[in-house]
Every structure is written in structure tokens, then in C-alpha cells.
Amino acid sequence: MIRSASPVREQAAPTATPALETSAFGRDLLRAFSVRPREISPKYFYDAEGSRLFDRICDLPEYYPTRCEREVLGRHAGDIAGELGADVEIVEFGAGSCEKVRLLLDALQRPRRFRPIDISAEHLDAAAAGLRRDYPGLDVQPMAADYTRRLLLPAPEPGVRRVGFFPGSTIGNFTPREALAFMRMAAQVLRGGGLLLGADLVKAPEVLHAAYNDSQGVTAAFNLNLLARANRELGTRFDLEAFDHAAFYNAPLQRIEMHLASRREQEVTLGERRFTLREGETLHTENSHKFTPERLRLLAMRAGFRPGPIWFDRRRWFCVQWMMS
CATH class of the missing domain: 3.40.50.150 (Vaccinia Virus protein VP39)
Structure with missing residues (x-):
């Protein structure tokens, strides 16, 4: 998946809404959509719902890190x-x-x-x-x-x-x-x-891929919850059906990358600012080195x-x- 470095197509009003301007999450989300490549800190995954979903991820059969670490600590x-x-x-x-x-x-x-x-x-x-x-x-x-x-x-x-x-x-x-x-x-x-x-x-890359693309879709829900959180806390109107969870192993950099990929060309409104996402364009939400x-x-x-x-x-x-x- 290639993330373009071309200029952002944005139709901007001079200011955003107070909710977006006054919270760190809102400011960082605006910043993420204002540049390319678009990326935001994974710390915003962890509201109450995101923390609950992450606890479920830790119990998934494909997600080995929690079991392996508990084995180390126990042994x-x-x-x-x-x-x-x-x-x-x-x-x-x-x-x-x-x-x-x-x-x-x-x-x-x-x-x-x-x-x-x-x-x-x-x-x-x-x-x-x-x-x-x-x-x-x-x-x-x-x-x-x-x-x-x-x-x-x-x-x-x-x-x-x-x-x-x-x-x-x-x-x-x-x-x-x-x-x-x-x-x-x-x-x-x-x-x-x-x-x-x-x-x-x-x-092995196949072990890593499975861990971040579980069959139950819990990791996908965890990733998409970032947008759901923005809707709840910041008054945004992200259509979660318009984004796909995308996770893959970047072997040269020895890291899993997680993205939210736009399923179609769409316009995203953040307060009074509008940003256009092309089909396949992503918001990079996490690395796991x-x-x-x-x-x-x-x-x-x-x-x-x-x-x-x-x-x-x-x-x-x-x-x-x-x-x-």
C-alpha cells in the first residue's frame, strides 16, 4: 500500500470547532489530516472502549505476544x-x-x-x-x-x-x-x-500477519475505534463503513504497520475543514517494531x-x- 506524498487537497475554513481545537486528540487529528503521509499516535486507541477491545485482543488465539510474555514471567x-x-x-x-x-x-x-x-x-x-x-x-x-x-x-x-x-x-x-x-x-x-x-x-512474517489480522475481526474493531472515538468525543462524522483495517509486516523496517484505508474516494469533515481521501489512501495508526x-x-x-x-x-x-x- 503506497501513501502519496503529494499536497493535500483541502477546502479549508479559517478555524475548526472548539472541540477539535481544545483537546490534544482533536488537535492531533487535525494535524494528521493536514499533511501526507497521514499518521496519528496509537495512544488515542485507548479510551475505555479501546482498552476493552485490547483486552479481548490479548486473549485471541492468533495474538501470541501476551501468552508468550506471561510464559516468560511465569517460568x-x-x-x-x-x-x-x-x-x-x-x-x-x-x-x-x-x-x-x-x-x-x-x-x-x-x-x-x-x-x-x-x-x-x-x-x-x-x-x-x-x-x-x-x-x-x-x-x-x-x-x-x-x-x-x-x-x-x-x-x-x-x-x-x-x-x-x-x-x-x-x-x-x-x-x-x-x-x-x-x-x-x-x-x-x-x-x-x-x-x-x-x-x-x-x-516469521506469517506469524506476525496472523497476529494483527485475527479471524474474529477484533483488531479491526480496535483500529476503527479510533474513528468511533473521534465521533463520540469530537463530534466528527466518520463513516466507519468507508474504512478498512489494514495491517502488514514491513520487513525492511522490521515492523508491523496498521492503517485505516479509505474504501473509496470520500470527503472527511473535521469541524469546518474538509479533506479529500482517495480510494486506498490511509491514516497510519500504529507501528509495532x-x-x-x-x-x-x-x-x-x-x-x-x-x-x-x-x-x-x-x-x-x-x-x-x-x-x-
């Missing part, structure tokens, strides 16, 4: 807990439903505090309530925030080591430059502790971490890397 929980140490404060970036951290909590000695950070406040609060119920001695302090931006956290208590947890290969959603910037920010936030990072590995262990170690060192042990699932499809700050 090697004792070794991982030994590296992290006792009396830790865990900061989870992009915590979502907070399910994987349970495997760590069950193995750790005297975990002191858990700070889950996620952009979807409603989903996060529900997950935090479940953790408080199941781990009554754990201090759970959720933080609704964009974890890709600079974070200001209170200093850990004396004798408490702060460690980060970034599972799900979410690091692969960043561009290489963004990944390095995030890792450098994490190294500062976690100074004196470390980061436990989950990463999906390079593998795949890694090699060597590439992960290099990223860690460039960000200021010291790479430690790395653990794999049986098929070596997924890994969890410990790195010290």
Missing part, C-alpha cells in the same frame, strides 16, 4: 524477583488492566508500592480497585497520565528501590527516536533502580541503562530484559 518469576530485590516500588508504564504485574507481585519479597500509569483513567481505576482487593497490603497509587511525557513522581521512601515495568512490547509502538527518548526519561525516573522491559522479537536481543541491549546502553539478564519463552518469540539504571 522465570523467581529469577526476575531476585534481580529486582525486596521492598520495591513498581512503576508500570501503560498499565492497562494490570494483569501481568500480578505475576511479579506474587514472586516479589515485600513489594511496597505499585504506581500504575495509563492514559485511560476509567480503565485504570477499575484495575487498581481489583489490585487493592487482591493485595490488601500493597499501596496502590494509580496515575492517569501520558507516560510518554516527562513524569514527576515523589521520591521513593528510604530503603525502597524504584523499578519500572514496561510489558507488552509497547516499546515497539514508538519510532526509534521516540523509543530512545522514552528510555532516557525512564532512566532518570528510575535512577538507582531499573527497568523490566517486554519486547516482541523478529519472527520487532526486536533482536542485540538491538535491545544497544537501546538500553544508549539510554543510560546497564543491560542485565534476558529471559525468553520456549519458542524465543518474546523476551523480557532487565536493565539497571
